[in-house]
Amino acid sequence: MKILVAAKRVPDPDTRIRVRSDGAGIATEGVRFALNPFDAIALEAAIRLKEQGGASEIVVVGIDAETGVETLRAGLAMGADRAVLVREVAPLDPFAVAKLLAAVCRREQPQLILMGKQAIDDDCNQTGQMLAARLGIGQATFVSRLDLGPDQSTARCGRETDSGTETVTVTLPAVVTVDLRLNEPRYVTALGILRAKKKPIQEVTPAELGVDPTPRTRLLHLAPAPRRKAGVRVQSVDELLARLRDEARVV
Amino acid sequence: MNFWPGSATKRGWSERRPSVEALSHLLVLAEHAHGRLKPVTLAAAGFAAQVCARAGGTFDFLVLGEGVGAVAEALRTYGAARVLVADHPALREPLADKHAHLLAQAVGACGVTMVVAAASTYSKDVLPRAAALLDAGMLSEVVAVQADGGGFTFQRLMFAGNVLGTATLEGPVRFLTVRPAAFAAPASAPGLAVVEMLAVEAVTLPNYLTFQAREEKVSARPDATEARVVVAGGRALKTSQEFEQLVGGLADALGAAVGASRAVVDAGLVPNSLQIGQTGKAVAPELYVALGISGAIQHLAGMKDSRVIVAINRDPEAPIFEVADYGLIADIHQAVPELVDKLRRR
Numbered sequence: 001m002k003i004l005v006a007a008k009r010v011p012d013p014d015t016r017i018r019v020r021s022d023g024a025g026i027a028t029e030g031v032r033f034a035l036n037p038f039d040a041i042a043l044e045a046a047i048r049l050k051e052q053g054g055a056s057e058i059v060v061v062g063i064d065a066e067t068g069v070e071t072l073r074a075g076l077a078m079g080a081d082r083a084v085l086v087r088e089v090a091p092l093d094p095f096a097v098a099k100l101l102a103a104v105c106r107r108e109q110p111q112l113i114l115m116g117k118q119a120i121d122d123d124c125n126q127t128g129q130m131l132a133a134r135l136g137i138g139q140a141t142f143v144s145r146l147d148l149g150p151d152q153s154t155a156r157c158g159r160e161t162d163s164g165t166e167t168v169t170v171t172l173p174a175v176v177t178v179d180l181r182l183n184e185p186r187y188v189t190a191l192g193i194l195r196a197k198k199k200p201i202q203e204v205t206p207a208e209l210g211v212d213p214t215p216r217t218r219l220l221h222l223a224p225a226p227r228r229k230a231g232v233r234v235q236s237v238d239e240l241l242a243r244l245r246d247e248a249r250v251v
Numbered sequence: 252m253n254f255w256p257g258s259a260t261k262r263g264w265s266e267r268r269p270s271v272e273a274l275s276h277l278l279v280l281a282e283h284a285h286g287r288l289k290p291v292t293l294a295a296a297g298f299a300a301q302v303c304a305r306a307g308g309t310f311d312f313l314v315l316g317e318g319v320g321a322v323a324e325a326l327r328t329y330g331a332a333r334v335l336v337a338d339h340p341a342l343r344e345p346l347a348d349k350h351a352h353l354l355a356q357a358v359g360a361c362g363v364t365m366v367v368a369a370a371s372t373y374s375k376d377v378l379p380r381a382a383a384l385l386d387a388g389m390l391s392e393v394v395a396v397q398a399d400g401g402g403f404t405f406q407r408l409m410f411a412g413n414v415l416g417t418a419t420l421e422g423p424v425r426f427l428t429v430r431p432a433a434f435a436a437p438a439s440a441p442g443l444a445v446v447e448m449l450a451v452e453a454v455t456l457p458n459y460l461t462f463q464a465r466e467e468k469v470s471a472r473p474d475a476t477e478a479r480v481v482v483a484g485g486r487a488l489k490t491s492q493e494f495e496q497l498v499g500g501l502a503d504a505l506g507a508a509v510g511a512s513r514a515v516v517d518a519g520l521v522p523n524s525l526q527i528g529q530t531g532k533a534v535a536p537e538l539y540v541a542l543g544i545s546g547a548i549q550h551l552a553g554m555k556d557s558r559v560i561v562a563i564n565r566d567p568e569a570p571i572f573e574v575a576d577y578g579l580i581a582d583i584h585q586a587v588p589e590l591v592d593k594l595r596r597r
């Protein structure tokens with residue numbers, strides 16, 4: 001079976017994000033970009049399924065400007081077989097991304113679509129669900145356990161919810177969005193990087209896919225979120241208790 | 252083998268989309284568990300009431316489930332025009348395919364212009380799916396709304412809560428989740444909302460998902476999103492016994508909920524439902540006590556809107572002290588038992 005993995009390029013989770021002074025975006029100088037950590041987990045899950053004989057091919061798909069090539073190469077170096085880059089420089093939202101991914105899926109006909117539950121830049125947590133709806137297929141979100149059924153017609157998914165975990169089976173093809181505890185993605189090896197150079201990256205445009213990528217949401221302005229000021233250091237448990245009681249009035 | 256259906260979503264009923272109109276008609280998706288309304292629903296209603304007050308309009312609740320009569324009844328006093336109820340055994344489990352289908356159907360049938368729910372794993376699963384069924388866009392984790400000349404702008408958090416984005420959302424129907432802490436419940440209204448039952452034809456519902464099992468740790472303690480006080484533990488806790496003794500012990504002394512950093516959940520000390528942060532729960536209690544938590548931005552994203560933050564950490568350089576109102580540099584193994592003891596002796 002073929003697995004499609006969606007891959008987004010985002011600022012590395014350890015970088016400090018600063019907003020540009022004109023509020024039009026974040027400052028990118030000196031910011032390291034990487035594959036969205038959740039997407040890396042999705043790709044790792046795909047690679048493990050392939051290693052266990054459950055998958056024949058892994059296609060990694062990015063929607064980005066030229067810079068997207070870098071992210072896709074990283075995915076190929078991890079173990080994907082080939083890549084598709086939808087070239088688009090205009091700002092997109094999950095609505096537009098889901099439309100573009102749906103068009104790629106119709107071409108590629110994967111039986112399983114794996115993606116991160118959210119991207120750590122815009123924190124939307126929408127794209128996988130929207131994609132599944134657009135394709136008229138099922139979805140299992142926030143998945144931290146994934147097993148294919150014996151005839152690969154279903155997947156058994158453990159989902160992390162606000163109250164604990166829930167197990168569902170979903171009919172394939174389906175979109176599965178992954179959570180942090182599904183696996184720990186492998187590191188890229190030198191051999192992986194070497195191999196990735198020979199793997200194909202196909203480029204398409206939204207127009208070639210027949211998709212109008214006009215987003216429904218428009219970001220007008222960014223501002224740093226209000227910051228808390230550091231308070232006081234208390235010297236003892238007694239002082240802490242006194243201040244919580246008399247100053248903050250919370251105990 | 253190819254299981255690919257190869258067809259786009261059928262959505263005949265979405266043709267009945269409303270035209271753009273001046274007055275808003277909001278639909279608030281209610282959340283409930285074990286026959287009980289989840290209080291976060293009222294934050295979404297608070298958002299809806301705010302929009303109605305500023306731009307004119309009305310709001311309805313939608314309750315999906317089985318045996319949800321009491322939930323519907325509880326929603327009648329919050330100023331909604333109607334409480335729409337789809338009560339059917341097929342809706343017993345909150346499966347996204349069926350719930351999104353019915354939500355989209357209700358939106359189409361009732362001329363809804365805005366759909367809102369409190370941000371939760373349920374709404375995050377269901378709303379984007381319903382939005383896409385209606386060719387609509389969505390904004391997640393909205394914290395403020397402005398009405399300006401017939402349009403709306405929304406504020407939402409991005410980049411692990413570091414950035415506040417101002418955004419518009421176009422289209423005849425808008426979908427939103429809101430941060431519960433950002434919106435107060437609406438005041439009780441004099442009249443009672445009308446309860447309307449929606450017909451559910453089980454055979455027409457999509458059937459991609461089958462519920463298998465649920466694992467929930469029953470706890471006498473409140474949920475972190477609903478509690479006035481939250482005590483959270485980090486990697487300083489080495490075993491689940493230690494977590495229960497120190498974090499649980501202090502929580503009980505304060506009548507608080509417990510929470511945890513990702514590190515502790517990953518280590519298997521506590522269930523995932525306790526994780527606070529960018530990818531866990533966002534909480535904003537009156538008092539948040541962080542025990543042995545370093546204060547990574549991903550953790551801060553879920554708790555920095557708390558009214559009062561206390562941090563106990565033995566590392567004076569820990570970033571958690573940059574957001575704490577009261578910081579105590581101490582080993583939690585000494586400080587916490589002393590704290591519990593003195594709280595109990597009051």
Ligand SMILES: Cc1cc2nc3c(=O)[nH]c(=O)nc-3n(C[C@H](O)[C@H](O)[C@H](O)COP(=O)(O)OP(=O)(O)OC[C@H]3O[C@@H](n4cnc5c(N)ncnc54)[C@H](O)[C@@H]3O)c2cc1C
Pocket residue numbers: 013037038120484485486487488511512513514515526527528529530531532542543544545546547548549550553563564565566569581582583584
């Ligand atoms: C994509 C992504 C998503 C993430 N999402 C989340 C999330 O939702 N929530 C979350 O919490 N994290 C999240 N993280 C992880 C986050 O980056 C941190 O790794 C995590 O929060 C660290 O947890 P911690 O503070 O418990 O552990 P550490 O960073 O290891 O800190 C432990 C602290 O305990 C102190 N300490 C140790 N022993 C004692 C003692 N005896 N007494 C007092 N103090 C002591 C230490 O000084 C230290 O400050 C995410 C990371 C990524 C990449």
